[in-house]
Amino acid sequence: MTTRPRLRLGRHLLPGLVAVGLFVVLAVGVLAAPLGAAAGFPAEGSLAEANVTAELADGGSVDGGSYASEFDGSTTRVTVDRGDGTVAHTLTAADVAAEREGDTTYAVVSVPADGERVGLERIPMVDHGEAAAGPGAQVEGVDRSAEPGPETGVHAVARRGSITETIGYAMFDLRSVQPLPAESFLVVLLLVAVVLDAALEAAVYLARRGDDEVLTAIGRGEEGGEP
Amino acid sequence: MAVPTSYYVVLSAAMFCAGLFGILTRSNALTFLMSVELMLNAANVNFVAFSFHHGNLTGQTFALFAMALAAAEVAIGIGIIVTLYRNFGGTDVTIAREMRW
Structure with a gap:
């Protein structure tokens, strides 16, 4: 037999009117609010996807334009000219982490562009020092003093920022390597772990029948008979 | 073409009001729990x-933690409902009028 909840006009009229009234007020308020266009997350084919081929240490060519970078000891200034206007980014050492792939260590820099987010870029480093090895390591600066060559220029743009990846990094406070903007949630993660543990304990406590009995319904009959 | 943000917010308002209606009109504890989940979502x-x-991405990460908290809430809620059923023979919240029994 199927039972369905019945709507009783007498008792349910006032709560129904309250709920519908609240919805109308909220909907009108939201639709009239000047929210503007959504910033969104990086799309395929943005600068992060461009195929960059290096020619010089301080500059290179990108698809449909040129790429130049200057390092003054603490700040790297990256300029991208794609024919439709020059976009410049200023990076500090705090934005830079290191990543090793094969024999080459790359400086991984986060480049926020105007109006779009481009995730991570990798600039090969001439100095393969120990301090620069490993993801997440802090880099003082990119060494541009060596002779320019294929390995010292802008080698490749790494990847677009992944949403799932960023959430994972944000949960463990790994902001130096997260490709998209997000706050740190390490403390929240630990608190939620404790809360879930407490909830498990509380659920077992509430499901107990007596002081000594633990979950009799599991594995046995309701009255302790055979399963 | 992305769906405008305001449409999502209107959907959220509808979900919240449906949950509110459920809490105001029902007396079954399980329906209560479902309505609270609707409002939380x-x-x-x-x-x-x-x-x-x-x-x-702060909002998405926070939503993930809100889901974890909802799971904890449901675990305790169902425990309370089981106790309610044992002591009062039903899950009607209007029957249980005392905090201790």
């Missing part, structure tokens, strides 16, 4: 929608 839809709107 309405907040989650808002978090994700505004996360997209601002291009910042």
Whole structure:
């Protein structure tokens, strides 16, 4: 037999009117609010996807334009000219982490562009020092003093920022390597772990029948008979 | 073409009001729990929608933690309902009028 909840006009009229009234007020308020266009997350084919081929240490060519970078000891200034206007980014050492792939260590820099987010870029480093090895390591600066060559220029743009990846990094406070903007949630993660543990304990406590009995319904009959 | 953020917020408002209606009209504890979940998920839809709107993943991460808290809440809620059923022979919240029995 199927039972369905019945709507009783007498008792349910006032709560129904309250709920519908609240919805109308909220909907009108939201639709009239000047929210503007959504910033969104990086799309395929943005600068992060461009195929960059290096020619010089301080500059290179990108698809449909040129790429130049200057390092003054603490700040790297990256300029991208794609024919439709020059976009410049200023990076500090705090934005830079290191990543090793094969024999080459790359400086991984986060480049926020105007109006779009481009995730991570990798600039090969001439100095393969120990301090620069490993993801997440802090880099003082990119060494541009060596002779320019294929390995010292802008080698490749790494990847677009992944949403799932960023959430994972944000949960463990790994902001130096997260490709998209997000706050740190390490403390929240630990608190939620404790809360879930407490909830498990509380659920077992509430499901107990007596002081000594633990979950009799599991594995046995309701009255302790055979399963 | 992305769906405008305001549409998500209107959906969230509808979910919240449906949950509110359920809490105001029903007396079954399980239906109560479902209505509270509906309201909680309405907040989650808002978090994700505004996360997209601002291009910042804080909202999505927060929604993930809100889901974990909802799971904890349901675990305790169902434990309370089981106790309610044992002591009063039903899950009607209007029968249990005392905090201790």
